[in-house]
Amino acid sequence: MEHPATPASRQPIHPRWVRLTHWINALAVLVLVTSGWRIYNASPFFPFQIPNGITLGGWLGGALQWHFAAMWLLAGNGLAYLVLNLLSGRLWRKFFPLSAAGVGRDVLAALRGRLSHADPRHYNSVQRLAYLFVMLDIVLLVLSGLVLWKSVQFPLLRELLGGYEFARRVHFVAMAALVAFVALHLVMVALVPRTLLTMLGGRSGNPS
Amino acid sequence: MKILQRPALPHVDAEAALAEARRLIARKIEQPARRAFLTRSLTMGGLSLLTGCRISDNDSVEAALGAISRFNDKAQGLLFDPTRLAPTYPASMITRPFPFNAYYSEDEVRVVDEASYRLDVTGLVADRRRWTLAQLRAMAQHDQITRHICVEGWSAIGRWGGVRFADFLQRVGADISAKYVGFKCADDYHTSIDMPTALHPQTLLALTYDGQPLPPKYGFPMKLRMPTKLGYKNPKHIQAIYVTNVHPGGYWEDQGYNWFGGS
Numbered sequence: 001m002e003h004p005a006t007p008a009s010r011q012p013i014h015p016r017w018v019r020l021t022h023w024i025n026a027l028a029v030l031v032l033v034t035s036g037w038r039i040y041n042a043s044p045f046f047p048f049q050i051p052n053g054i055t056l057g058g059w060l061g062g063a064l065q066w067h068f069a070a071m072w073l074l075a076g077n078g079l080a081y082l083v084l085n086l087l088s089g090r091l092w093r094k095f096f097p098l099s100a101a102g103v104g105r106d107v108l109a110a111l112r113g114r115l116s117h118a119d120p121r122h123y124n125s126v127q128r129l130a131y132l133f134v135m136l137d138i139v140l141l142v143l144s145g146l147v148l149w150k151s152v153q154f155p156l157l158r159e160l161l162g163g164y165e166f167a168r169r170v171h172f173v174a175m176a177a178l179v180a181f182v183a184l185h186l187v188m189v190a191l192v193p194r195t196l197l198t199m200l201g202g203r204s205g206n207p208s
Numbered sequence: 209m210k211i212l213q214r215p216a217l218p219h220v221d222a223e224a225a226l227a228e229a230r231r232l233i234a235r236k237i238e239q240p241a242r243r244a245f246l247t248r249s250l251t252m253g254g255l256s257l258l259t260g261c262r263i264s265d266n267d268s269v270e271a272a273l274g275a276i277s278r279f280n281d282k283a284q285g286l287l288f289d290p291t292r293l294a295p296t297y298p299a300s301m302i303t304r305p306f307p308f309n310a311y312y313s314e315d316e317v318r319v320v321d322e323a324s325y326r327l328d329v330t331g332l333v334a335d336r337r338r339w340t341l342a343q344l345r346a347m348a349q350h351d352q353i354t355r356h357i358c359v360e361g362w363s364a365i366g367r368w369g370g371v372r373f374a375d376f377l378q379r380v381g382a383d384i385s386a387k388y389v390g391f392k393c394a395d396d397y398h399t400s401i402d403m404p405t406a407l408h409p410q411t412l413l414a415l416t417y418d419g420q421p422l423p424p425k426y427g428f429p430m431k432l433r434m435p436t437k438l439g440y441k442n443p444k445h446i447q448a449i450y451v452t453n454v455h456p457g458g459y460w461e462d463q464g465y466n467w468f469g470g471s
Contacts, residue, residue: 039361042360043358045361045362061465064359064464068277150284150470168361
């Protein structure tokens, strides 16, 4: 992927496949979360419902159709992302090493407003942790979703996730964690808008 | 082949051209915050389009979702293992009271008369005679304590007893190479299932609930009990069973619920 002849400043920060899978994932997550809220409302297990106005599908049957369509997009796209990430070595290059001390240091620096975002090619420890977390969280969402969709056909997975009813809670909590990540992610993008450009194909030439 | 090469521009100052290009590009990206805001606004606009649910009313969207749902029928057919059993539970785990669920409320439950009840068996079967309840009760009975999973997400554990549907299909000489088995019910409900699920060892023509004849609210005189399918695929008050190769659809399925509805 790297072309040494091209100056680094003229290359996109993120390879095309990262940008593509990022936006497909964003679309799939948007559809799955909003339709999932509608499905949850059909039989809530916490003492609250999601306002129907921010859900997708119009009714339970419609929400299920959206959910069971977008699940292929999330799973297929996620699998492609993970495979490319592993094969290209990007996973190790970008997200490791990761240490508790590093995360602690970067969290403190971030809270003091002193965390540097000067080099968008480099993820700080908090970013590494957050992105690795969301990868694992989506894997958990897919696995718990499989148990809800096909609890009889995946007995091992079902038992690992504590049975059908527990898997429903796991699926919900993993969704909530994903939504929390997205909220934080959007705040960070708003604070460092240049990162949005890099995900749209922006290059590392200093834009300011 | 010189003709395909770009002519050199001997009179252009390379440094000046580069500076000009930089200026042009910089103008486009000099206000990233504004661009970010616009992009986010577009995203929020898209979100509001989705959430108004209007998008589902669009015919082509509905057609696409329907096509994916039929693809999901096929995927589930492939995932379905005819020998894999749904988990069973001890009697202590039975949900009490077991919830009532139908497309109508509990005070509208149909009451079927036992003496005049006959089960019609038609379609691709050798023996099309009508069955009485006594004849069904005379066949080998099987019991199961399994989890009923509703399409709404909730689940409940119950105990059903009755005739293995595979035994029944064999007895009536059903063509088990046919694709579908359809059901028509006294409560005007109808649904249909795939043949592999019909032959699954846990698929029962249930005549009892928790050791007693099925009460009307659970589908007297007979319901189909399949722990490998969601609740709406388990019809109650069954009056007619037919074996067919023509996709029969169903009450909820025709409105958009997935036809296979397996778990």
